[in-house]
Amino acid sequence: MSHSPSLPDRPRLELDPEMSEAERLEAIRQHYRRIVHVNDELEDRLEDAQGRRGDLKTDVDELKRENEVLKTSSLYIASVEEMTEDGVVIKQHGNNQEVLTQTATRLDADLRPGDRVAINDSFAIQQVLDDETDSRAQAMEVTESPDVEYADIGGIDEQIREVREAVEDPLENPEQFETVGVEPPSGVLLHGPPGTGKTMLAKAVANESDATFIKMAGSELVRKFIGEGSRLVRDLFELAAEREPAVIFIDEIDAVASKRTDSKTSGDAEVQRTMMQLLSEMDGFDERGEIRIIAATNRFDMLDEAILRPGRFDRLIEVPEPDTEGRERILEIHSQEMNVADDVDVSEVAADLEGYSGADIASVATEAGMFAIRDDRTEVVQEDFERAREKLQDVEGTDEQVIHYQY
Ligand SMILES: Nc1ncnc2c1ncn2[C@@H]1O[C@H](COP(=O)(O)OP(=O)(O)OP(=O)(O)O)[C@@H](O)[C@H]1O
Incomplete structure (x- = not known):
């Protein structure tokens, strides 16, 4: 040149x-x-x-x-709380301080409450972080087809029937609901003591309706993903829309949907925002197509009534502790792969397990098998079940009992 x-x-x-x-x-x-x-x-x-x-x-x-890059080399992560006329309210992760700040005009249109953003030393928003962040993957468990079937669940046949009616039927025959002119229930709430099969039930209905199962735990939203709750709830519904037909399962929903407390700490405000996001997602649910939503709690008494209104969790299904017959069925399910001696009287074992949940009974079966192995036997005998029950009673002692009692 x-x-x-x-x-x-x-x-x-x-x-x-x-x-x-x-x-x-x-x-x-x-x-x-x-x-x-x-x-x-x-x-x-x-x-x-x-x-x-x-x-x-x-x-x-x-x-x-x-x-x-040099000017903004150390960026901090924060969440957008609110967009106001005067600027954007953000909260820095790690401390609960709220800050009113400005944002570069090129980012204005992209910002939404709940977004994760990178801020500089003067709290000015520099960048909106991608939705596909680690926490999204961490906070949600996605299973294409969970390996639980209705036949694996014992003692709650009536609850299975109700869940199928509210979740499986609308997913499989939406036209029938349209023809008859009824709206399927918006959300199903399973409530009952821990370990009674609520999660199993949600997985089974997703599996048997060929829907993707997407689980999020309410307790993790408030403990592990502080400041990200409402964004994750939004992502949850977005993900479900991408993967429909899908069953959204929110476990321990009480963690984000408890009755309002009087205290005005910012932690509470944040939980409140997460719940508001959940409510608004559910309110816009009609247009969402083939997505059904199930939540579970063992603290039904603590729930905020706002989430139980029509159009939200409007089908309540109690999943109680199993009765004798139920316990017998659960014991059969969990010992069907085991080499159990012919003379074992399952109904007698079940009768002795009063107050045991499905999860407890599963442990009794496994523990009985362990006793047989320790004794170098190939068959599980009646006494193994009794010893297993005694052992678990000793180990469980207080904690579990307290939870059961509270419920
Ligand atoms: N009704 C049942 N039939 C067969 N197995 C059961 C039943 N209930 C519980 N179990 C056993 O207990 C385990 C835990 O059950 P699950 O997670 O479904 O309970 P949950 O009601 O969701 O409990 P939590 O409230 O603690 O989340 C299951 O993996 C299964 O092994």
């Missing part, structure tokens, strides 16, 4: 009055050729200059970016 500063001389047309017609014509022709030549040369130079300009612009952009 030549970058000579001087421009080529401007060609001059010199005509002598003495010249003949033919000479004049020739002089004009030559002049024309010179002009064309100079023009070509100028065009080449222009092209070079433009190329050079492009190179310089790339350098400038690069430097600008570096400068930006």
Whole structure:
């Protein structure tokens, strides 16, 4: 590339009055050729200059970016709480301080409450972080087809029937609901003591309706993902829309939907915001297509009534502790793969397990098998079940009992 500063001389047309017609014509022709030549040369130079300009612009952009990075090298993570006329209210992760700040105009349109953002030392928002962050993956358990079937669940046949009616039927035969002119229930709330099969039931109905199972634990939203609750709830519904047909399962919903307490700590405000997000997602649920939502709690008494209104969790299903017959069925399910001696009387074992949940009974079966192994036997005998029950009673002692009692 030549970058000579001087421009080529401007060609001059010199005509002598003495010249003949033919000479004049020739002089004009030559002049024309010179002009064309100079023009070509100028065009080449222009092209070079433009190329050079492009190179310089790339350098400038690069430097600008570096400068930006240097200026904002230590960014902190925060969540957008609210968009107000005066600016954006954010809360920094790790401390609960709320700050009113400004944002670069180029980001304005993209911001929504609940977004995770990167802020600089002066709290100015520099960047909106991607939705697909680690916490989204961590906070949600997604299973294409959970390996639980209705036949694996014992003692709650009536509850299975109700859940199928509220979840499976609308997913499989939406037209039937339309023809008859009834709205399927918006959300199903399973309530009852711990370990009675609520999660199993939600997994089984997702599996048997060929729906993706997406689980989120309410307790984790408030303990582990502080400041991200409402965003994660929004992501949960977005993910379900991407994966429909889908069953959303919110375990321990009481953690985000408890009756309002009087204290006004920011922790409570945050839980409140998470619940509001959940309510607004459910209110806009009609248009969401093939998504059903199930929640579970063992603290039904603590729930805020707002979540039980029509259009939200409007189908309540109690999943109680199993009765004798139920316990027998659960014991059969959990020992069907075990080599149990013919003379074991399952109904007698079950009768002794009064107050045991399905989860407790599963442990009794496993523990009975362990006793047989310890005794170097290949068959599980009646006494193994009794010893297992005694052992678990000793181990469980207080904690579990207290929870059961509270319920
Ligand atoms: N009705 C049941 N039939 C068969 N197994 C059961 C039943 N209930 C519980 N179990 C056993 O207990 C385990 C835990 O059950 P599950 O997680 O479904 O209970 P949950 O009601 O959701 O409990 P939590 O309230 O503590 O979340 C299951 O994996 C299963 O092994």
